[in-house]
Amino acid sequence: MKISVIGTGYVGLVTGTCLAETGNEVICVDIDESKVEKMRNGIVPIYEPHLDVLFERNIKANRLKFTTSLDEGLAHGDIIFLALPTPEDEDGSADLSYVLNVSEEIGKKIKEYKVIVDKSTVPVGTAEKVHKVIAKNASCEFDVVSNPEFLREGFAVDDFLKPERIVVGSSSERATALMKKLYNPFVRSGNPIIVMDEKSAELTKYAANSFLATKITFMNEIANYCEKVGADVDMVRAGMGTDSRIGKRFLFPGIGYGGSCFPKDVKALQKAGKDENYDFKILSSVIEINSSQKTILLPKIENYFKNDLKGKTIAIWGLAFKPETDDIREAPSIDMMDALLDKGAKLKVFDPEAIPNIEKRFGDKLNYCESMYAALDNADALLICTEWSIFRTPDYGRLKQLLKNPVVFDGRNLYNVNDMETEGFTYVSVGRKTVNL
Numbered sequence: 001m002k003i004s005v006i007g008t009g010y011v012g013l014v015t016g017t018c019l020a021e022t023g024n025e026v027i028c029v030d031i032d033e034s035k036v037e038k039m040r041n042g043i044v045p046i047y048e049p050h051l052d053v054l055f056e057r058n059i060k061a062n063r064l065k066f067t068t069s070l071d072e073g074l075a076h077g078d079i080i081f082l083a084l085p086t087p088e089d090e091d092g093s094a095d096l097s098y099v100l101n102v103s104e105e106i107g108k109k110i111k112e113y114k115v116i117v118d119k120s121t122v123p124v125g126t127a128e129k130v131h132k133v134i135a136k137n138a139s140c141e142f143d144v145v146s147n148p149e150f151l152r153e154g155f156a157v158d159d160f161l162k163p164e165r166i167v168v169g170s171s172s173e174r175a176t177a178l179m180k181k182l183y184n185p186f187v188r189s190g191n192p193i194i195v196m197d198e199k200s201a202e203l204t205k206y207a208a209n210s211f212l213a214t215k216i217t218f219m220n221e222i223a224n225y226c227e228k229v230g231a232d233v234d235m236v237r238a239g240m241g242t243d244s245r246i247g248k249r250f251l252f253p254g255i256g257y258g259g260s261c262f263p264k265d266v267k268a269l270q271k272a273g274k275d276e277n278y279d280f281k282i283l284s285s286v287i288e289i290n291s292s293q294k295t296i297l298l299p300k301i302e303n304y305f306k307n308d309l310k311g312k313t314i315a316i317w318g319l320a321f322k323p324e325t326d327d328i329r330e331a332p333s334i335d336m337m338d339a340l341l342d343k344g345a346k347l348k349v350f351d352p353e354a355i356p357n358i359e360k361r362f363g364d365k366l367n368y369c370e371s372m373y374a375a376l377d378n379a380d381a382l383l384i385c386t387e388w389s390i391f392r393t394p395d396y397g398r399l400k401q402l403l404k405n406p407v408v409f410d411g412r413n414l415y416n417v418n419d420m421e422t423e424g425f426t427y428v429s430v431g432r433k434t435v436n437l
């Protein structure tokens with residue numbers, strides 16, 4: 001099939017590449033000329049595990065192409081995917097300007113039947129708006145489908161190739177048949193393509209993200225309470241998660257959720273509720289709790305240094321909003337670094353992939369280090385913000401040798417509390433016993 005993808009970010013590039021992988025001819029369109037130039041030269045512009053192999057082989061096979069020309073993209077695809085940003089607007093709602101502006105162009109430019117597929121995360125009613133905007137100028141038939149994307153950064157290729165489900169919001173039999181033909185190769189193991197109306201599809205995405213953000217936030221509250229009463233959140237998590245009605249996943253407490261999706265999507269659903277005079281009380285709490293959770297370790301760090309962080313050097317491991325990505329959008333590390341800098345601390349930071357993006361945000365305010373151990377040299381304490389695998393089994397001897405004080409503030413509960421106690425570290429984590437303080 002001939003496919004065009006408009007917007008070549010984390011979602012668009014993965015979508016385009018994976019659809020080329022099943023034999024489709026794909027053109028990806030992006031307005032960012034430098035990005036398109038890189039991709040034309042065979043460079044993947046983001047860090048996403050396993051994407052490079054598929055990317056390279058589909059470019060070689062001539063199934064995956066890149067352009068800055070919307071005209072070229074629209075002429076090519078029978079199915080046109082919109083994978084455009086829907087960032088948070090000032091009032092918390094989703095900014096639909098990218099989606100609607102491109103839709104307006106689509107209306108002016110298409111000359112034969114096309115299926116326009118919205119893959120961006122958008123509020124209920126957007127498919128209808130997109131349809132109207134295109135219809136204003138369109139001289140041919142077209143259908144608009146809502147097809148929310150559920151991939152996770154860091155696992156995006158696997159999530160796309162082996163989805164647990166595919167949601168298709170469509171009221172056109174013709175468009176639904178094309179979507180099924182396109183996606184059947186991805187659900188051969190029997191996972192469903194769930195067809196529903198457009199509005200329900202749009203809400204499914206916000207509901208799923210808001211539920212997951214709520215699940216994490218609930219565990220963060222349990223963790224905070226564990227500290228008050230001397231319970232261990234790891235034990236509570238194990239005890240709860242084995243109940244299949246609750247499930248083991250997304251129960252990991254820490255310094256809050258971040259990323260390009262949960263924070264903005266929870267706020268967008270809350271705002272969409274408000275617009276209908278519906279008060280999503282649970283979402284308001286989730287937003288509030290997550291905001292304070294991001295800096296939950298700050299008072300503990302201040303307390304350790306007797307409320308004087310001026311001139312103290314803190315080493316930070318992990319800056320991306322989660323492991324296996326270079327994405328720093330809404331990363332808890334940013335809140336922690338802003339707060340620590342504000343208190344006069346100096347920061348030596350390390351992340352396997354996110355330093356170029358962090359450097360754009362913080363410039364020369366941070367000391368960027370080449371390795372996790374380089375960050376520790378002469379630092380007064382270590383703070384862990386992201387659970388990259390390489391941090392999981394550190395050389396404790398080296399840690400003690402390099403740090404001025406053997407103290408670790410762990411925002412992701414990476415280490416066994418008893419091991420840290422035996423090794424002689426002062427160890428502060430989330431929802432568990434603090435040792436050697």
Ligand SMILES: NC(=O)c1ccc[n+]([C@@H]2O[C@H](COP(=O)([O-])OP(=O)(O)OC[C@H]3O[C@@H](n4cnc5c(N)ncnc54)[C@H](O)[C@@H]3O)[C@@H](O)[C@H]2O)c1
Binds near residue numbers: 153
């Ligand atoms: N990142 C994720 O993990 C994820 C997962 C599921 C859904 N989503 C949703 O998918 C959408 C895209 O997210 P993303 O993370 O891929 O965004 P992104 O910011 O990584 O990428 C968006 C791309 O669109 C391009 N663009 C902007 N305006 C354009 C235009 N007029 N024409 C062509 N290209 C244009 C940008 O240059 C950029 O490359 C959002 O609605 C997001 O909420 C994201």
Ligand SMILES: O=c1ccn([C@@H]2O[C@H](COP(=O)(O)OP(=O)(O)O[C@H]3O[C@H](CO)[C@@H](O)[C@H](O)[C@H]3O)[C@@H](O)[C@H]2O)c(=O)[nH]1
Binds near residue numbers: 209260
């Ligand atoms: O038990 C957990 C799981 C996650 N997180 C945090 O939650 C955030 C989001 O993590 P994750 O969901 O793994 O990453 P995303 O790539 O943001 O993916 C989410 O957002 C995407 C964009 O909408 C959706 O497509 C995915 O299904 C949804 O999981 C990160 O800051 C994690 O550190 C926790 O704190 N505890």
